[in-house]
Amino acid sequence: MRILFLTQVLPYPLDAGPKTRAYFVLRYLSQHHEVTLLSFVRKSDAAEAIDHLRSFCRQVIVEPMARSPWKDAGYMVKSLALHRPFLIERDASAAMTRRIETLACTTPAFDAVHADQLWMAPYALHFCKAAAQQGKRPLGVLDQHNAVFMIPQRMADAERNPLKRTLMQLEARKLAAFEVETCRRFDHVIWVTYEDHAAVQAEAARRGREVPNDGVLPICGDPEAIAPIVRAAQARRVTFLGGLHYPPNAQGVLWFAREIFPLVLREVPDAILTVIGKQPPSELAALHIPTRNLEIAGYVENPTPYLAETGAFIVPLLAGGGMRVKIIDGWTWGLPIVSTRIGAEGVNAVHGENILLADAPAPFARSVVDLLTNPELNERIACGGRRTALERYNWRVVYGGWDRIYTGSPHSDNRTGAVTP
Incomplete structure (x- = not known):
């Protein structure tokens, strides 16, 4: 099939969860189909990354x-006035819409349009509408990384500012x-976790609706290609890794630093809280943590030196949706992980076997201390x-599940009233 694949972030390098998902789905589909990638890009995206994607995509358009x-302030005002979600409104782009309309007229026609995440769904639906005006009927596929509405909902639950x-x-x-109405307009919707589908379906049921469920395909990596990290004996870093421009990450790190890490230091005074990720919150450096016990690394292209000194890899999230790819990454690297249950939601996390789970400061701190002071436990959880x-979570095995979507089988039209950017 000829597939138009839409992404909100350039899916390379693999330094964020959404990129990991889109990248390996692209890799799989490109082995069996002719895939054109259309992606938003930022100033920080390198030409080398685009060239890498061109090595297996038929075409890459940015x-x-x-x-x-x-x-963002203007989009917030518009969002309030139009009663449209801010997170969708701020991605509305006239230039992207023009790209979509041009591609809808391409000959030979695209057989399918693949929207990676909810952000790109309006563009996919607009593509289907424009293609229909040319007498074409592409398959519409949505890859739902999250139950997106759950992210601000959970953040609100933990927010103190009224x-x-x-x-x-x-x-x-x-x-x-x-989210409910958009999902209903696609031919196929693939979910990253069962919890995400259940959450969106519950919202749909409240409205007397039902959303498509074409199965669950988790976010996967390439663990066969990555050797576990060789770690130092008595490693003392307590490491968080993730983009801190993402509000749930920033919220979780600050919660850990304020309420949990002081409890860790009482028992392990040489522990070092290491925060890796771009745009760390300014409040973090202002906390009363001794400088010898806190390292704010910012964005790090190769975190291996930090990971080799990591005794506990933490996922202290209080909000979020979908899967936390940092857990898949941590498991791939062979690191022992402590997470909240929200942080580990949607993955095969078994407390005491492949992870330690805790939702309150005292038990979370206890789990971190145990990993730092008990080598046998540390090794068991890491292994x-x-x-x-x-x-x-091996893409080479799991992503065969995409074959049942892209078979070219007949499909009915359920996309009337399409949402346009």
Whole structure:
């Protein structure tokens, strides 16, 4: 099939969960189909990354996206006025829409359009509408990484500022309605976790609706190609790795630093909280953590030296949706992980076997201390995680599930009233 694949972030290098998902789905589909990638790009995206994607995609087309606080403020006003989700409104691009319309007229025609994440769903639906005007009928496929409305909903639950909490609750309600109606307009919807489908279906049921469920395909990596990290004896780093521009990550790191890490230091005074990821919150450096016990690394292209000194890899999230790819990465690297249950949601996490789970400060700190001071426990959890990555999160095995979507079988038209960007 000729597939148009739409992504909101350039899916390379693999330094974020959404990139990992899109990259390995692209790799799989390109082995069996002719795939054209159309992606937004940022100034930080390198030409080498685009060249790498061109090595297995038939064509890679990019459209610049510029973000700024003042633009976001304008999108927030527009979102409130139009009662559309802010997270969708700020990705509306006239230039991307023109690209979509041009590609809809391409000959030979695309057989399918693949929307990677909810952000690209309006563009996929607009593509189907434009193609229909040319007498074409492409298959519409949505890859749902998250139950997106759950992210602001959970953040609101933990937010202390009344105004921020109200805005997050409003965004969650708008996203829930948008998500249900958008999913219903696709021929096929693949989910990353069962929990995500259940959450969106519950919202649909409240409205007397039903959303498609074409199965669950988890986010996978390539554990066969990555050797486990060789770690130092008595490693003392307590490491968080993830983009801190993503609000749930920033919220989780600050919660750990404020409420949990001081408890760790009481028992392991030489522990070092290591925070790796771009745009770390300024509040982190302002906390009363001794400089010898805190390292804010920012974005690191190769985190291996830090990981080799890691005694506990933490996922202290209080909000989020879908899967936390940092857990799959941690398991692949052979690192022992401590996570909240929300952080480990959607993955095959078994407390005491491949991960330690805790939702309150004291038990979370206890789990970190145990990993730092008990070598046998540390090794058992690390080995259990590595085994899980190899058995359950290998794209070369799991992503054969995409074959049942892209078979070219007949499909009915359920995309009337398409949402356009």
